[in-house]
Amino acid sequence: MxxxxxxxxxxxxxxxxxxxxxxxxxxxxxxxxxxxxxxxxxxxxxxxxxxxxxxxxxxxxxxxxxxxxxxxxxxxxxxxxxxxxxxxxxxxxxxxxxxxxxxxxxxxxxxxxxxKDLVVDRSSFDRIIQAGGYVSVNTGNAVDANALPIEKQKADESFAAAACIGCGACVAACPNASAMLFVSAKVSHLALLPQGDPERKTRAVNMIQQMDKEGFGSCTNIGACEAECPKGISLENIARLNREYIGAVFSGSGEGNA
Amino acid sequence: MTLNSKIPAGPLDKKWESYKSTCKLVNPANKRHLDIIVVGTGLAGASAAASLGELGYKVKTFCFQDSPRRAHSIAAQGGINAAKNYQNDGDSTYRLFYDTIKGGDYRSREGNVHRLAEVSANIIDQCVAQGVPFAREYGGLLSNRSFGGTQVQRTFYAAGQTGQQLLIGAYQALERQVALGNVTQYSRHEMLELVIIDGKARGIIARNLVTGELERFFAHAVLLCSGGYGNVFYLSTNAMGSNVTAAWKAHKKGAYFGNPCFTQIHPTCIPVSGDHQSKLTLMSESLRNDGRIWVPKKQGDSRKPNEIPEDERDYYLERRYPAFGNLVPRDVASRAAKERCDAGYGVGASKQAVYLDYASAIERYGKVEANKQGLSNADARTIRELGEGVVKEKYGNLFEMYEKITGENPYKVPMRIYPAVHYTMGGLWVDYELQTTVPGLYALGEANFSDHGANRLGASALMQGLADGYFVIPYTLGNNLADDIRTKAIPTNHPAFEAAEKEVSDRINRLMNIKGKESVESFHKRLGKIMWDKCGMARNAQGLKEAVEEIKALRKEFWSNVYIPGEVKEFNPELDKAGRVADFLELGELMCLDALNRNESCGGHFREEYQTEDGEAMRQDDKYMYVAAWEYKGDSQFEMHREDLNYEVVHPSQRSYK
Structure with missing residues (x-):
């Protein structure tokens, strides 16, 4: 150079x-x-x-x-x-x-x-994770790591969603200041794995609820989030989140923990 | 004080089992009344806080970043070791134990390292259960790769982002406990003092980095999980904020510092490009699985790498170490690179670099891929494209990172790399229970000195951080807290809290009132240069003595001429940094003293006076087979205590990777 x-x-x-x-x-x-x-x-x-x-x-x-x-x-x-x-x-x-x-x-x-200056408070992201962005498994509960084979393609897709670094660029880029890409990345990461399956409905509902409570805007499918995401998190995750959410609400089992 | 490592009696492979079966327990009702402080939320801190929260303890976590998820464990790239033997290639708990002891050049404890190897397999199980998306094979089972210093494939990984995925797993477990009310999380808070009451660690003083206020926190036990101190060198692969402050405050309050001179210089980093450089970026050791390291055979060869024919290249690691080749341990690979560059064979503008070349891996993978696709007559270009695709899947994010920083495409031109400060094996001295010499104060992960001896093997830092947090501390902390169940929470208006807070605020005021002319950054850079030149990859007695004097002089200058803008009671990153650099200016001196004391070469500690004829590290087992644990005795005063290392199972020998 x-x-x-x-x-x-x-x-x-x-x-x-x-x-x-x-x-x-x-x-x-x-x-x-x-x-x-x-x-x-x-x-x-x-x-x-x-x-x-x-x-x-x-x-x-x-x-x-x-x-x-x-x-x-x-x-x-x-x-x-x-x-x-x-x-x-x-x-x-x-x-x-x-x-x-x-x-x-x-x-x-x-x-x-x-x-101050260019520094912002992103603790709302922590609270969204607290609302359900995890698998409820205590230390010591695990079975052998190879007990459950996971289709490579699913594991790769899950990893691609889990690559989110929680920086908030998606929110900053969005004219509505929506956090849907961030939330959907976490929901996808866990929903694509069998370990995340048991809680997938409550997770989607509770994380969305918390996102709304924090005052993030709605998603209107503009796509600026995906374009600016430094880790290339795909809009497909938002589509998946919508399916997860609707599935949870209509099955009646997604009342959430609230 | 004599150091008691508290290694349980009995055969090596039964020690941990027997400890777990016989240690004291705390019943759930009592756990609810016991407070634990965890400083640092990387792999060790987050996993400890989550696990202790799950057990019912009342936990408070502290991190200086804006979220626990930012801790620098996130940047670990290549992988995590575990003795699963999924590859059927001869791995076992004993082999992982043995490789780690040997890799550490026989300067670590057998008991600790064996425990680490034992719990390694549980870590992978736990992480998979949390939803960590490790790399998998087409059959759906977990994939492994090789790392330096081993001849088996035991490294689990998630592309070049393993640390990120493991930390997010631990962070999510932690956030779950926050949601359940078992953990209270304090972000943008920095521990600035340890509070000791009746000889026990009972709390901390932390500064709220947003408001600048000092805050007091009580606990029955304090866990330091605050990482390593590589930033004493200014340029390192650590994050900008990584610092020694929490550990150093504890050291000054009575916690001994173990083997401070044991620093790991990582062989494959992107070379320094100019004076403006603020940090160095690692290129994962996993790249040595497939990349080949070379320099030209001719000194000062200025041809472009692709113009240098195969027979005019010196693949010096393969030449010197045929048994391990490009996968020798980090200390060996780093020294070999330095040796070639010092001898005039370095490449690039600075001549302080060697090539890491993927051309033959791309061709090899390309041919395999062409066969898979049934292309019997694939031309060179097709093979290259197919091969690049395979390499991209394995190492894509690292190649991208390299290109962003250097502007060069590593698929086409070999990477230029050079060693850089990466990890510190030294740290707070801890016993088998991870307790420091201050009762009630524990150190986990990189913050302690324990398991890696004089050199850490690749993919073992993640293993140790998570072993300490998930699987060791939940037992060992209970064993000690069982005696503390009658201790009521101590109010933070106790005189010890008052005194500790006053100490911190006096120190901050002193810093602010210097009102000198030179920036904190500039002092940090000057310290880094002394450390790198005289206490870096190669050290000698003369240089170390000079360094001690230079650091003392620099420290004096700092305390009379540093300038810190802004106010105390506000968000003030310059003030945060000033406190950290002030501590590095004290630590640096201790590192040099420790390096001077250790008249031998072992692992990452290379004293030029002690080398074999062919330039390998020469240990002095009869004199230095011990841990040097330093006690703080006042300004520039340190007393060394020895913990002798006894090898009951392994027979230390001259380390050979030939």
């Missing part, structure tokens, strides 16, 4: 805490290497701010290898920026050229209140 350096203008959302009003602030960063990751470019900006004794920009990040789901920037109008199947931390600066302006915002959804 050809390396080069660039100067950029950044317009970044600043917000002191969840109660105060936010605003865009403009910064210049110079001499950014095309080999840097997007967050390393933010490191440079923050070091610059600290050197000027100004407050650096707060943003969530941890593993920086695309798997923890912590990073969450809305870049030039797209969740995690322009690259397909990529988290913000894996986006690299060779995407940009000298003189570009980049606008960076937090995830915007009522169910993800801003904590």
């Amino acid at each position: 050809e390396h080069y350096h660039m100067n950029l203008t950044l317009k970044v959302w600043r917000q002191k805490n969840k109660n105060e009003r936010g605003r865009f602030e403009t910064f210049q960063v110079k001499n950014i290497s095309s080999e840097m990751s997007f967050l390393e470019m933010f490191d440079v900006l923050n070091e610059q701010l600290v050197a000027e004794q100004k407050e650096p920009i707060a943003f969530d990040h941890d593993c920086r290898e695309g798997i923890c789901g912590m990073c969450s920037m809305y870049i030039n109008g797209r969740a995690h920026g322009p690259w397909h199947h990529t988290t913000t931390c894996q986006l690299h600066m060779r995407e940009y050229k000298d003189g570009d302006t980049i606008v960076v915002e937090p995830w915007r959804a009522n169910s993800f209140p801003v904590i």
